[in-house]
Amino acid sequence: MTSSLATRALACGLAVLVAAPALTQESAQLSAETPRAATLGTPGAHWLLVKDIAADRIFLFDADSGRTLGTISTGYSAGAVEFAPDFSAIYLPETSYPRPFRGERTDLVTVIETQGLTASDEVVIPAKRGTGVDHRTYNGLSDDGRWMYVVNMTPTMSVSVVDVAARRFVAEHQTPGCTMVLPTGDSSLALLCGDGSLLHLQLDDEGAVTSRERTQPFFSPADDPVRELGVRLGDTWYLTSFHGTVYPVRVRRGALELGSAWRLSSDAELAAGWRPAGNQFAAGHAGLQRLYFVMNQAGDGGHKDPGNELWVFDARNGTRLQRLRLYEPAGRVVVSQDDDPVAVVDGAGSSLFVLDARTGALRNVIDGPLLGAGILQFVPAR
Numbered sequence: 001m002t003s004s005l006a007t008r009a010l011a012c013g014l015a016v017l018v019a020a021p022a023l024t025q026e027s028a029q030l031s032a033e034t035p036r037a038a039t040l041g042t043p044g045a046h047w048l049l050v051k052d053i054a055a056d057r058i059f060l061f062d063a064d065s066g067r068t069l070g071t072i073s074t075g076y077s078a079g080a081v082e083f084a085p086d087f088s089a090i091y092l093p094e095t096s097y098p099r100p101f102r103g104e105r106t107d108l109v110t111v112i113e114t115q116g117l118t119a120s121d122e123v124v125i126p127a128k129r130g131t132g133v134d135h136r137t138y139n140g141l142s143d144d145g146r147w148m149y150v151v152n153m154t155p156t157m158s159v160s161v162v163d164v165a166a167r168r169f170v171a172e173h174q175t176p177g178c179t180m181v182l183p184t185g186d187s188s189l190a191l192l193c194g195d196g197s198l199l200h201l202q203l204d205d206e207g208a209v210t211s212r213e214r215t216q217p218f219f220s221p222a223d224d225p226v227r228e229l230g231v232r233l234g235d236t237w238y239l240t241s242f243h244g245t246v247y248p249v250r251v252r253r254g255a256l257e258l259g260s261a262w263r264l265s266s267d268a269e270l271a272a273g274w275r276p277a278g279n280q281f282a283a284g285h286a287g288l289q290r291l292y293f294v295m296n297q298a299g300d301g302g303h304k305d306p307g308n309e310l311w312v313f314d315a316r317n318g319t320r321l322q323r324l325r326l327y328e329p330a331g332r333v334v335v336s337q338d339d340d341p342v343a344v345v346d347g348a349g350s351s352l353f354v355l356d357a358r359t360g361a362l363r364n365v366i367d368g369p370l371l372g373a374g375i376l377q378f379v380p381a382r
Contacts, residue, residue: 071117076095130152308329332374
């Protein structure tokens with residue numbers, strides 16, 4: 001050590017020695033903190049759950065104030081959550097290993113109590129649930145809140161049925177060639193099939209399948225397949241293809257009914273490369289009967305890229321109502337279901353942009369503490 005470095009090191013050491021007694025005296029005057037657990041209370045209409053794609057956690061924000069209300073710790077590759085009808089519980093599908101990514105795999109539906117956002121129970125399910133890019137339709141909940149459906153891929157396709165009211169796994173039903181959950185009632189669900197059709201399952205009171213029906217193929221898996229994300233407004237699911245064709249599928253007297261398809265873009269816009277964009281590219285508002293689509297101009301193959309516009313449509317007739325320029329490229333959109341709805345889109349970094357869902361005006365920007373936004377979900381309106 002040179003003499004100058006030795007002198008600096010000695011000076012630093014002396015500074016620490018001199019400062020240490022002062023710190024000790026100061027800390028002796030501090031009172032001890034008492035740990036306490038905060039509770040959430042009644043949920044707000046704009047409470048927003050956001051999965052952090054870079055960490056095993058889900059944030060709960062108030063979209064109006066931007067305040068962080070709490071976090072939920074998750075297991076590996078957690079999916080979208082489901083909500084008990086009275087918001088007494090959040091159901092979280094997740095995977096656990098005894099080591100971070102090694103050891104015997106356990107798949108779970110974990111029950112999160114909603115006042116403290118802590119795990120209160122869990123249901124073990126077959127260790128084969130589908131995971132990958134964050135998609136809303138890897139799982140779903142029956143309309144009455146009793147059955148939770150979890151997609152399996154091993155690569156054999158099936159669906160696990162959990163009675164979340166009774167906190168028990170019920171059954172695994174084989175669904176060869178069909179996957180992604182679209183709930184259609186209190187005891188029925190549809191799944192998207194590789195031949196361009198839908199499989200519709202009806203369950204009895206014990207969760208057993210009583211009916212399996214297939215629709216006719218209604219899209220071309222080779223030329224323009226339907227994307228994994230569906231948007232449900234009332235009794236109708238809206239499924240969208242890579243090129244932007246929207247297929248309404250209604251539930252009528254317990255059966256699926258295919259409606260008339262319509263397109264997001266004109267021939268000229270399609271030729272110019274406009275396509276639905278991102279991994280959560282569509283959302284809707286049931287009361288307004290509006291559909292919202294993130295769009296980009298990247299053409300074929302650019303469906304995973306973010307989009308720079310948000311297109312708004314009347315779901316009843318396919319008329320485009322608005323074409324909004326986004327503040328930053330976005331890949332996800334979600335809309336609250338209250339009478340004063342907001343639309344939230346993600347940004348290029350960790351920001352979330354809160355828009356008036358009627359006008360598109362910017363209401364708020366939420367910055368951090370996200371490392372990156374995954375699935376966006378509003379707490380159901382009450």
